[in-house]
Amino acid sequence: MSKYLLNKFLFTVDRDPELVERYREDPRGTVEWWESTQANLILNCHGGEASTWLRFEDAEREALAAHDYVKLFEMGAHPFLTLTLFIAMFERDYEEPLGFQKEYARKLAHMSLPYPDIAT
């Protein structure tokens, strides 16, 4: 399992306004494009020096493609990264202030301590 790569996806999408919108509108396509062209890029290095070994496991790819933040939490993706990106994508769909954040908490209500390990 590659918690690091899950986090790398969340991190690189969250910091790019265009990618945030693209992932919201077309999650499956964005995940496929990202895994095939971006996953192995070492940040701050040109493409000729990319890594060769990073890929998602099927369950990880599916969790990202399904916008399944509960599954991402269960897999040990960094909760701050997941929360921040998902707020950016979905807070706008809720009338009440913090409506999305509270629903997010409710959907995780079955989780108890200790939470999944987030160490990478």
Add this chain to the structure above:
Amino acid sequence: MAELVAVIASTVHPFYYRASTATGEDRPPFADEWVRKVEAFRETLTRANPDVLVMVGSDHFHQLWLDNMPQFLVGKAPFYDANWYNEEREFGLPRMVFKGQEDLSSYILREGLDAGFDLAFSNELRIDHSITCPIITLRPQNDLPIVPVYTNIFAPPLPQPKRFVELGRTIRQLVESWPSDKRVAVIGTGHLSLELGGPRQFGPHGPDPEFDAKAVEWIAGGDIEGCLSEVTLDSLHKPGNATHGFMDFMLMMGVAGEGEKADYVDTYDLFHTMEAYFTWYPRGGRS
């Protein structure tokens, strides 16, 4: 030698800026009292009349990333741009620019390395809300040069709590031995109990009011020994999954000193996490 004129520890609430500047229907009911408390807290820094601010905070996966993650990092640059796109997006924070106090950065790096802390450094650091929020609350005119110090409270494996306390003690020694006539304040931001991206997030109070009460008592009383006897990397998961930010409060207790009671203490029970504000005036620091 430089004089340490104030030690300030604060929670860091990125929603303050938006809440305090909102008007009319957008202004939340808790904003006025929050502003009043923050302005009273601000006065404790103003009164110390500092020339330079050492700012302790933590990057939230903005510039520091898992391919190259330092545990403790000191900025050394003439300027620091600040706040990131995703902080503008989520919190409405403004872009800011800070002046750096490079000679103090150099001194802390050289002497810190020689004192046993293998500090990382950055010559081009864009800082985030862990440092901009306390400037907004404590020094909104943003007229003083800074030395940013980042700690890793975020991406395990993390340093042990006692290491944060030791770094705080070392920062104190280095500020007080810096050959300069400047008046220095050390300001650090941390968290009390906090949950982010988990089932206990965004409740009507912080996730663990009992921990918060105990934490405020430790900090206000300078009870480093008591705090270290109960707080471990494992125990901090219990009050909330982002409570490791409490270790920056422990660092600030190290700056203030064992048994040193805070001269100013205030708290504000808000949704999501409790606010807490502490100021110490070290001996001779009163102006």
